[in-house]
Amino acid sequence: MMAFIQALTVGVDIGGTKVAAGVVDPEGNILERLRRDTPSTSPQATEDTIADVVAELRSRYEVTAVGIGAAGWIDVTGASVLFSPHLAWRHEPLRDAVRRRVRLPVIIENDANAAAWAEWRFGAGQGESHLVCVTLGTGIGGAVVTDGVMLRGKYGVAGEFGHMTIVPGGHRCECGNRGCWEQYASGNSLVREARELAASGSPVAQNLLDRVGGDPLRITGPSVTEAAKDGDPVAVELLEEVGRWLGVGLANLAAAFDPGTFVVGGGVSEAGDLFLGPARDTFKRSLTGRGFRPEAQIQRAALGNEAGLVGAADLARENIRLFRRRRRRRRPASERLRERVDRLADI
């Protein structure tokens, strides 16, 4: 039983408004959850908050490591957040800052990578040797897991699919460019289109508007999804349009990565086939070489919005395992052999 308890790790998901933390076991179960507001003052205040939640969870569980998922670019050594849009962090040495506070091994991971890892280990991507994940929210987070290895790229910032140009000269993106994929296939793009339609005064949007008390700015992703599930044809169309853009982009990723499975997560994916149906249709039509190649599956993510927390915790465990194995390998073979004989003698 001790071995089991020692294998618990803490996962932390830092969002723009909330810090979500949990104790995660080796099967990906969350044993306890905590949530705090993300301090708006400084990175240091956020690091204090992370240390607080870890301390509180450690008062009840024995944990061996901490994994942190953050929306942002993590440098390839895993030490710093180079850039985080929601947190206004720039070259923040998060790993050591938290490690000093909690005195445990700490890893940081991009939130989309962490979520993809969780889906590969425990969710919709289990057993897939070539997995590409996209998470549709404010933007589009992306990650690639090949034979259990995360694609990081040379500098740690691979998988930024949301900022691939899909419409030259198209919608302005927060990144400074125009026509980025996330301007067309994210949760935010669905909301933008729905609000624009409603604000135009078009009578076709009346049902959408009535559901939110008549104020276009109160239209949200879930309100569009609910309307579509109730049969509102305009809401259905809006989801179809975003789905089609998703399909075009996934076909691009199939041309580049040739995965066996795409896992699609994030709020919009909860619309299910109303959204993924059009995505699959457009994907098949846009796929180059259709008929001469096996086609990737497009699956809905299984773990919901706790995937990032679970994945970060699991990556922290994985990191310790790799570290221990490396340390073991450095000892001479004779010593390792003796230890194994001793262990067998104990039985």
Added chain:
Amino acid sequence: MMAFIQALTVGVDIGGTKVAAGVVDPEGNILERLRRDTPSTSPQATEDTIADVVAELRSRYEVTAVGIGAAGWIDVTGASVLFSPHLAWRHEPLRDAVRRRVRLPVIIENDANAAAWAEWRFGAGQGESHLVCVTLGTGIGGAVVTDGVMLRGKYGVAGEFGHMTIVPGGHRCECGNRGCWEQYASGNSLVREARELAASGSPVAQNLLDRVGGDPLRITGPSVTEAAKDGDPVAVELLEEVGRWLGVGLANLAAAFDPGTFVVGGGVSEAGDLFLGPARDTFKRSLTGRGFRPEAQIQRAALGNEAGLVGAADLARENIRLFRRRRRRRRPASERLRERVDRLADI
């Protein structure tokens, strides 16, 4: 000396019109070249031609394996050409067909992969841990080499960057879709634009037309490049336009793969900075997160149009090396130790 001779391999590059073959040494030098017309009759006739050139080269060199580069989709086991646009091959079991004829180990590789491998081993990508190559010709071939491992994807068809949609609803592509990148940044797209301009009767294209005797259909990639090098502003503009589209696409690939170096090959790249200058400018402007990330270098390929041949030959050598190592590993350690002691005793 024997060891050196045994390490020679044959590389074969199957194009739509020519079969080019060569004997390649472990340093990537081509010791002898042969060229034949590609038979238009059947895959079997092409396989016979490959066997002929291999036989002829073997009459003068001791070679240990054959590597074949082909424009087309090779299945992930390396046994079959799933689809080849120029050769009209469909599910052709090329590897065994050639192996039966030449009685040597044979590997097949996508031509862009083979070229990228050569650039990584001997050319502009040497020492790069995260390399992305694009070869601009009729279309755009792509390949990714990470820490000496080629990205193949689940089914063997990764790296088809030329068919990523970059302009929704844009130019029709031979693959059946519209707006594929290779319709905007390949050698063919340069020629198409130049011919359209010349055929429009616009006086600005007079110099381009004069160079080819007044017939727009005789304008080629090299004729545009030459005109640009001579200072013709329209030719310069045409190269700039294709260069800008290259830059947009490379920025997309940087978002996805985050490489350290891009190597750009193919005929158009011979225009040098007239073409790569605008590509680099647009790349920098289109790169998401500029200022917060190190930027990939964009280099011109070093090995010219023999890269595919050299790469295929080297991959054939690599394959034998891996095979021998695997076989060696299967024998018990004691036996391997005895063999090493014997070998040392010989010295």
